[in-house]
Amino acid sequence: MIELRHLRYFAAVAEELNFRRASERIHIEQSPLSRAVRDLEEDLGVPLFVRLPRGLKLTPAGLKLLTECRKLLVQLERVKRTVRHTHALYQAPMRVGVADGIAQPRLSECFNRWRLIAPEVPLEIEEMRARELANALRNEEVDVGFSFGVSDDEAIAQTPAWRYRVMALLPRGHELAERFTVPLPELLAFPLLSCNEERLPGLLAQMRLIMHKHIEQATLAGAASTLSGYVTRIAAGAGVGLADAGHTWALQRDDVLAVPLAEEEHITTFVLHKHQRFGIAEPLKRFLAHVSTLS
Known part of the structure; x- marks a missing residue:
């Protein structure tokens, strides 16, 4: 033969x-x-x-x-x-969890560029809360996630993916709205809208660290559970706020002004994955390396 x-x-x-x-x-x-x-x-x-x-x-x-x-x-x-x-x-897709309602341009850029460089590994994206993301990673229901941060957990690796400068959010007509930059102590002299600790623990933790650098105690005007709710309350005059530049670009509104802080403060977005005893899978390793190019 x-x-x-x-x-x-x-x-x-x-x-x-x-x-x-x-x-x-x-x-x-x-x-x-x-x-x-x-x-x-x-x-x-x-x-x-x-x-x-x-x-x-x-x-x-x-x-x-x-x-x-x-x-x-x-x-x-x-x-x-x-x-x-x-x-x-027909390979299994990479399962991505996105927490905290993240809508930053850099996240979209991350996904779009991945589809160009690795079309053979499609992404399956699911939105969830930060604590749900942590559980999903531990249970291997998702492969990788993005969040402003979850509680420290030995099973989960959290690595800074990128960061955006912090902006002051002001209702139109506010007395600080005409400034080119706003010193944070002056902003915090006004009632500050916070975010819900249950829904956005990582973002709240970062905001607290920034505030405590400049003031011992801020007057809080309440807490929002979502970014859209946060912006809506500021537009309605419920208080002033803080947000990263990525989200102020993504959610531009005529009734809310975003003004840079005078101080160089940043909000960090993290990429998360579960520690693996025998090393992480090759597609995930490639994805994490890809994310590192966006920082």
């Missing part, structure tokens, strides 16, 4: 017209190479080479077989590529 290796060996010998060079090219000893060519000639019942003192010469049958072999081997490579491509298209 003619095997594919017979045809590969024959093609190498036919193109080199020399057993030694052919054996070096395909990394096989001359003896099994020569035997494979003889077996092929016996199976076909025709001579493929004329053995001359100074080398080999293809017979007409050998020349025809070389032409057909080349077509066959090219077609085989096409089939292999098609099969690999099909396999890639």
Whole structure:
């Protein structure tokens, strides 16, 4: 029976017209190479080479077989590529959890660029709360997540993905709204709208750290559970607020002004994944490396 290796060996010998060079090219000893060519000639019942003192010469049958072999081997490579491509298209998606209602442009950029550089690993994105994200990571219901931060957990790795500068959010007509920058102590002289600790624990923790650098105690005007609710309350004059520049760009409104703080303060977005005893999977490793290029 003619095997594919017979045809590969024959093609190498036919193109080199020399057993030694052919054996070096395909990394096989001359003896099994020569035997494979003889077996092929016996199976076909025709001579493929004329053995001359100074080398080999293809017979007409050998020349025809070389032409057909080349077509066959090219077609085989096409089939292999098609099969690999099909396999890639139907790989399990990477499950991504997005907490805290994050709507930053950099998150969208992250997902869009990933689809360009790794189309064979699709993303399956699910929105959830921060605590739900932590549980989903521990239970391996998602592979990776984005959040403003979750409670410290030995099972979960939290790495800064990117950060945005903090902006003051003011209702239109506020006395600080005409400033080019607003010093944080001046902003905190007004009642500050906070965020819900149950819904946005990471964001609240970051806001508290920033505030405590500049003031011992702020007057709070309440707590919002979502970014849209936060902005709506500020627009209604319920208080002033703090937000990262990414979200102020994503949620531009005529009735709320975003003014840079005079201080260089930032809100950090984290990428999270579960620690794995024997190392993380290769697609996730690639995704984390991709996220690191966006910082």
